[in-house]
Amino acid sequence: MKYLKNIGKYFIMLGQVFRRPQKRAIFRENLFKEIEELGLKSIGIVAFISFFVGGVVAIQTALNVDSPLIPRSLIGFATKRSIILEFAPTFMSVILAGKVGSYITSSIGTMRVTEQIDALEVMGVNSLNHLVLPKVIAAVSFYPFIVLLAMILGIVGGWVSGFATGLFSSDEYITGIREDFKVYLIQYSLIKTMVFAFMIATIPSFYGFYVKGGSLEVGKASTKAVVWTSIVIIVLNYFLTQMLLG
Amino acid sequence: MIEVTDLHKSFGDNHVLKGVTANFKKGDTSMIIGTSGSGKTVFLKCLLGLFEPDNGDICYDGRHYSKMTLKERRELRKEMGMVFQSGALFDSATIENNIMFPLKMFTNHSEEEMLDRVNFVLQRVNLENINNKYPAEISGGMQKRVAIARAIVMKPKYLFCDEPNSGLDPKTAIVIDNLIQEITDEYQIITIINSHDMNSVMEIGEKIIFLKDGLKAWEGSHLNIFKTDNKAVTDFVYSSNLFKKVREVYNKG
Numbered sequence: 197m198k199y200l201k202n203i204g205k206y207f208i209m210l211g212q213v214f215r216r217p218q219k220r221a222i223f224r225e226n227l228f229k230e231i232e233e234l235g236l237k238s239i240g241i242v243a244f245i246s247f248f249v250g251g252v253v254a255i256q257t258a259l260n261v262d263s264p265l266i267p268r269s270l271i272g273f274a275t276k277r278s279i280i281l282e283f284a285p286t287f288m289s290v291i292l293a294g295k296v297g298s299y300i301t302s303s304i305g306t307m308r309v310t311e312q313i314d315a316l317e318v319m320g321v322n323s324l325n326h327l328v329l330p331k332v333i334a335a336v337s338f339y340p341f342i343v344l345l346a347m348i349l350g351i352v353g354g355w356v357s358g359f360a361t362g363l364f365s366s367d368e369y370i371t372g373i374r375e376d377f378k379v380y381l382i383q384y385s386l387i388k389t390m391v392f393a394f395m396i397a398t399i400p401s402f403y404g405f406y407v408k409g410g411s412l413e414v415g416k417a418s419t420k421a422v423v424w425t426s427i428v429i430i431v432l433n434y435f436l437t438q439m440l441l442g
Numbered sequence: 443m444i445e446v447t448d449l450h451k452s453f454g455d456n457h458v459l460k461g462v463t464a465n466f467k468k469g470d471t472s473m474i475i476g477t478s479g480s481g482k483t484v485f486l487k488c489l490l491g492l493f494e495p496d497n498g499d500i501c502y503d504g505r506h507y508s509k510m511t512l513k514e515r516r517e518l519r520k521e522m523g524m525v526f527q528s529g530a531l532f533d534s535a536t537i538e539n540n541i542m543f544p545l546k547m548f549t550n551h552s553e554e555e556m557l558d559r560v561n562f563v564l565q566r567v568n569l570e571n572i573n574n575k576y577p578a579e580i581s582g583g584m585q586k587r588v589a590i591a592r593a594i595v596m597k598p599k600y601l602f603c604d605e606p607n608s609g610l611d612p613k614t615a616i617v618i619d620n621l622i623q624e625i626t627d628e629y630q631i632i633t634i635i636n637s638h639d640m641n642s643v644m645e646i647g648e649k650i651i652f653l654k655d656g657l658k659a660w661e662g663s664h665l666n667i668f669k670t671d672n673k674a675v676t677d678f679v680y681s682s683n684l685f686k687k688v689r690e691v692y693n694k695g
Binding site: 218219221222307309310312314315317318320321322351 | 487489490491492516517519520522523524526527528530531532533544545546547548596600
């Protein structure tokens with residue numbers, strides 16, 4: 197019953213979020229600030245993880261392809277597919293749910309418990325629209341670029357690991373990358389990313405906005421927000437895959 | 443004038459306000475007093491529109507809150523200024539941006555005009571040269587004064603203060619009290635203060651409403667609060683040793 201109530205409350209919250217901003221100049225200012233906070237500041241961790249995971253995927257594939265009947269180009273092909281289809285959109289979104297989700301819940305939650313949200317409301321500001329809409333737009337518009345970067349760096353990481361370990365040659369890897377290249381798979385991946393980005397921005401905002409109590413409750417709300425965002429991403433990933441590729 | 447009629451508010455089984463009726467006039471500094479849990483903050487939040495009353499009505503200069511649309515309520519709130527107990531300054535913004543925020547949001551003034559207004563209200567609360575500081579970099583008393591400056595920057599008709607003196611030393615508390623009273627007189631606004639600080643009550647309580655268990659138990663002014671024989675009020679007032687001594691001296695003549 198509590199879960200149903202929360203789902204209803206979440207959709208009512210979205211109704212308040214998606215209103216026309218009260219002042220465009222302030223919305224624009226907030227949007228750029230959120231692009232920096234949620235997007236640009238995540239590039240470092242995304243780049244680091246993508247590069248090394250791409251390398252590990254390539255090495256694992258190379259170590260498991262030991263039959264002479266299987267072409268060596270499969271290493272590049274398998275690395276590319278696993279990075280584009282799952283690692284970049286889904287795995288990266290779960291990582292961002294942790295990093296960005298906890299930031300969103302704690303920042304909005306702290307504003308709630310220190311009465312800053314009440315102060316906004318008393319001024320006549322639609323606080324949900326003011327605080328959450330720039331985050332949603334920033335995440336949905338910027339995360340596809342982050343995921344594209346993760347794809348590129350993951351594939352480059354796989355290629356570099358070939359040099360480092362000597363398990364496969366550059367030519368074999370590049371042949372695999374070029375093999376059966378489907379643009380639709382990248383589109384599918386970006387569509388998934390935009391849906392996940394929406395969840396990464398809205399679910400933690402929900403937990404932050406409705407938190408009650410003090411700093412301990414804000415901490416608990418952050419944990420809950422990360423857990424629920426990750427669960428929703430994993431479940432939606434299943435349905436989106438079924439819908440878009442099935 | 444703010445007219446409150448038979449105001450009720452519950453949270454689950456907890457019936458916090460049980461039918462409060464009160465009027466607040468322009469140019470008066472009114473104080474809501476009472477022990478913790480008496481419903482003062484809930485009453486104030488109902489007046490601010492942060493809580494929706496379960497029953498009863500609040501009328502702001504002839505405008506009935508219960509009959510207003512969401513948009514009309516937001517418009518009404520632009521006429522309100524609020525000084526929160528914690529100050530509630532935006533901690534990621536400078537003092538200048540904190541005060542300028544409502545101007546940026548709701549007016550079309552130029553940057554220069556807004557800055558002039560910010561500097562004017564800062565001077566009004568006796569603060570200068572702190573425009574570029576952050577709330578964490580100034581003292582609690584200064585934060586309260588900045589909160590008052592932000593509350594009056596839009597020239598409100600109604601000013602609400604939730605325990606504006608909490609956490610302040612007695613000297614600074616008197617400065618804040620006097621500042622609120624001066625602003626009320628100067629702008630002829632309706633000021634409602636939530637407090638359980640008897641010093642403030644004696645200093646500026648032109649009109650006092652005493653709440654007990656969600657009901658108005660007494661109404662009067664700082665001139666007659668010591669003369670009342672209402673037990674709830676005397677228990678509250680003379681819980682302070684200082685006021686007990688004052689009464690002893692007074693009774694001895």
